[in-house]
Amino acid sequence: MGEFDDLTRPDLVGPLLAGILGDEAWRDPEVRLISGGKSNLTFELACAAGSVVLRRPPSGHILRGAHDMGREARVQAALAGTDVPVARVLYSADETGPLGVPFYVMAKIDGYAIRDVLPDGYAEDAVGRTALTNALIDTLADLHAVDPYAIGLDGYGRPTGFMGRQVRTWSRQFEATRTRPAPSMDELGRRLAAYPFAEPARPSIVHGDYRLDNVLMDPADPSRVGAVLDWELSTLGDPLADVGTLLFYWTEAGERSPLLIPAVTAQDGFPGRAHLTERYAQRSGADLADLAAYVAYAHFKFAAIVQGVYARATAGVMAGQDFGDLSGEAERLAAEGLDHWKG
Incomplete structure (x- = not known):
């Protein structure tokens, strides 16, 4: 066997x-x-x-x-x-x-799952890395442009009150796996719960964990996404939650990448977060004035996810995978979210 x-x-x-x-x-x-x-x-x-x-x-x-x-x-x-x-x-x-x-x-889709390194000869200059970046953000904008009701996703989520409900959900998930005091996590959760997130003009399909290593890039063409993967957290709601999440994951040169997050985008030639923000705004027409709050939410959500991974790995139910020392990572992420959010 x-x-x-x-x-x-x-x-x-x-x-x-x-x-x-x-x-x-x-x-x-x-x-x-x-x-x-x-x-x-x-x-x-x-x-x-x-x-x-x-x-x-x-x-x-x-x-x-x-x-x-x-x-x-x-x-x-x-x-x-x-x-x-x-x-x-x-x-x-x-x-x-x-x-x-x-x-x-x-x-099984043929494609590159890009994590810590790029495949040899793939997107090896700034032109190729910008093309890859544009494909990633354009695919996200295209996802948000899909009418969920036109493709049979009625009842797939409850768009009204989406952000408040998300904050409450991740607060519960964190509490279910909490192992130690976490004052920064508690404070970030309180601030997010009190923030007046606006309702989107119309609900979108929200991927929930959109980032470079959750897609497969076309092996022959870095300007094309072969498939979007890992839809576990998808629902209907506020598309800016996905944008904030992608920006949180997008490590720039000189930054410390959170544990569990590949840092390939810190290499020379990759555009920064400002490029992604501008590209998404142009393709989608979305108002991104409150984007900082969504990036703070992404810190909070990922901190809760990391705590869950830590709890499952400690319990030995992750097929023997080793994710390193995650014992204090959730609190560090929450503190970073507070430092970056001035809202």
Whole structure:
């Protein structure tokens, strides 16, 4: 039995794929953990007929509302006919399915998942790195331009009061995994809860964790996104939450990147956050006057996520992945958010 067979059950999933894809070679796939997942687990299932990707929650206790694989599958299936590039969903199941937890299988897209380094010869000068940056921000603007109701995403989220609800949600998630006093996290949460976030003119599909290493870049063309991945936190709401999150993740030269966040954008030739902000404003027509508050929110949200990763890794339910010493990272991120936010 393979190392991850208990998490992926290829003896059960393989025959399902053989029927769906019409090839008996899928009955006995090999399983490999794809690195990079810090919340849900992502595996490649491969055989002579090709490769597919399986997404499932971590083992062990799961917080209510977290790791919703059904939502990931639904939004990707809905976006399949739009300008937003996504992987084709092949199969999905709830907790009554063969794994005993919700999961789905999607087509494997050829592309570069860019984290700490660029592939050799890829976007190696400022022209290529600017093209890559523009593709990333343009794809986000295109996502926000999609009418969610026109593609069957009615009921996918509650747009009214979105930001206030998000702050409350991440406050609860942090409290559920809190391990020590965190005065900066508490203060940032209080300030965000009191901030008068405006309602957007119309609801958008919000990815929830949009950043460079959550997309696959076209291996032949750095000006093209091959697929947007990791839709676990997606919903309907305020598109500026995504913009603030992307800016938080976008490390500039000379800055310290938070743990768990790749810092490839700090290399020479990558545009800074001001370029991303201007590009998004031009493509979307959005008013970005309150963007600093959304960047502060991104600090708060990611601090809560980091605390959850720390708790799950300490409990040993992340398939043996090592994320380094995260014990004080949430509080450091919150303090940074307070320092940067003057609102």
